[in-house]
Amino acid sequence: MSGGFGAPSPDAAVYVISVAAELTGLHPQTLRAYERMGLIQPGRTGGGGRRYSHRDLERLREIADLTRAGIGIEGVRRIMELELQVDALRARNEELLAELEAVRHGLAARAAVNQPANKLPVLHRGPGQSVVVWRRPR
Structure with a gap:
């Protein structure tokens, strides 16, 4: 996060997988699959939990739009x-x-x-x- 109480930067990994899935309309398993395929690289906590940034969410939405279009x-x-x-x-x-x-x-x-x-x-x-x-x- 940048200084103060402002919004986090677009690259700050702040969303847990369940929140990222809900915000993108994708299933958590789909997010994991996209990570295995190398399409997305979420941040990790010290314990290994995935954390997604706003930029990651935009990328996930773009992937979903392209696959919905038949690509x-x-x-x-x-x-x-x-x-x-x-x-x-x-x-x-x-x-x-x-x-x-x-x-x-x-x-x-x-x-x-x-x-x-x-x-x-x-x-x-x-x-x-x-x-x-x-x-x-x-």
Whole structure:
């Protein structure tokens, strides 16, 4: 839990299996089966009891929606893997856009004070993944 008496973070493992089952509309055995299949990884207490987070409950609801739509467990697993990849790619894209913006800002500042541009060669990928080095004329 974060400080104070606020709501727990979405990743705080606070729900016992019976509560998680009731909140998701799934049977506790289904939750255990999904864990065995690797679709969900609840937290554990010192005594080994399962504890589910709000994020776990959202994932369980998504699994239930997909299976209700007729998608098999292996399809669900693949969809969830792809969603994680998409999320990672989106985050990386945001990082690269921020980096590009910083470089553009730096180039604009350099041009404003009339400093020489970067003399490093420009790299281009050619066919077959070979690297072609082009040098800017001086």
